[in-house]
Amino acid sequence: MPRNRSNPHAQNPRRASNRKRLSQNFLIDPGVARMIAHSSRVGPDDLVVEIGPGDGMLTRQLLGRARRVLAFEKDGRFADRLRRRNAGDDRLRCVHADFRDARLPDEPFAVVANIPYGLTTECVRWCLETRHLTSATLVTQLEFARKHTGDFGRWTKLTVAHWPAWEFTLGRRIGKRNFRPVPSVDSAVLHVRRRQRPLLPHRALGEYRRLVELGFTGVGGSLHASLRRSVGPRRADRACEAAGVARDLPVGLVPPQSWLRLFESLTRS
Template identity: 65%
Template sequence: MSRSQFPRARQARTASTRKTLSQNFLADPAVARRLVASSGVGPDDLVVEVGPGDGAVTRPLLDRARRVVAYERDRHFVERLRSRLGHHERFRCHEADFRDVRPPREPFHVVANAPFGITTDIVRWCLDAGHLVSAALVTQLEFARKHTGDYGRWSRLAVTAWPEHRLELGMRIGRRLFRPVPAVDAAVIHVRRRQKPLLPEADLPDYRDLVELGFSGVGGSLWASLRRAVPARAASRACAEAGIARDQPVGLVPPDRWIALYEALTD
């Protein structure tokens, strides 16, 4: 291959890799700074960054955080970040799939322009991490709206996590602020661990079982699904105490009503 052909081949490889890894990088430094500012990260915080790419978010993170540990699957960007930012004693970049990484054993935050193709995996990883304080994740707009109740509906993921975490919709980011330009707009979803869970830890497995039962889809309403495990009179009483109508579709029941339903059933 001639030298004149090499840059074109390298560009093709990079574009192909980006597509495979769902990589869409923030092209506007101001948006990257707003993302970091919205995360609430401060000078005493450890931050885990997912898919740093060319470092658009990494740089403002280093201006704020005590330490930044980044995980990137694409060796090309790992080498570039190590070359450009490796002189920072507070920065480390590992070539690894974030989903295989063990969470830190100390309080930490996650900030990421998350690869769209593995967004659900990243959110679940964050929810399962015992020392997570918060996460600010750039996701597809529809994903962020779906899991924060912005459509007037609530997902099973959000309802299950609610006793320990708040899921909130953050700023929207137009698709043309990314390179390459994705097919849809994006938004930030904030995951914040509650200082005090809404239910005792010992009750959480039973609460999750209730959510699983409720979303089983039998009859369309939460009451109908609940009737599979609870007598009709008890189900009606608990739903009434929680402010849930008998014909209310399960997805339209807000998370706080689920908490009230669990408490009514376990009184």
């Protein structure tokens, strides 16, 4: 969650301790905030939801680009401060609420946020399940962003399961010195964008995700071994061959494109 170079917690160790406990690191570099807003691709026709604006470092950049910003801030003091600083600007609405409990817009919107590390996975899942979301630009731990975009050569179940409908890409790296308090690791921008044309029909997504769930059970040490127990040896052999998946390949090394070919092969058979 962002803030400016002055430390609003300098005289309040208890509140600073709470922020640290919640893994909340404030962005202090306006240039980095500008880069994040630019990379989100939001424009003058867009509604943006910001999760945890804090002291408004990123909010200021979003207000310069978007049609309107709806900010959800759980900390009442930061919510009041943001309202006072932007009094009279009807482009910003700051709601004192946890984003998970808040009422969301009934129209397309993008999420742009520097989220607490401790809520990263929950926030990404929330974005993927939100009906009107078009894209999410999220500042996360570097390792998290790399894991969920295949940058390590491995793929997570979360990414693979949602790949037909969502695109996951790795954005810019952000050094830890750009935050206060300084975290132990660097961060990065994670982009999650809804595909204009899903790679599978909507009616097939549930069955596809059940296949992914099955494959990630870890039974047998490989995707092929897990499939054999469910669909039988011959079907598993044919499907893996058609998808180009080696029989001994660990499930985490199977790229999303191969999962789609595997699903298509099993569906045809």
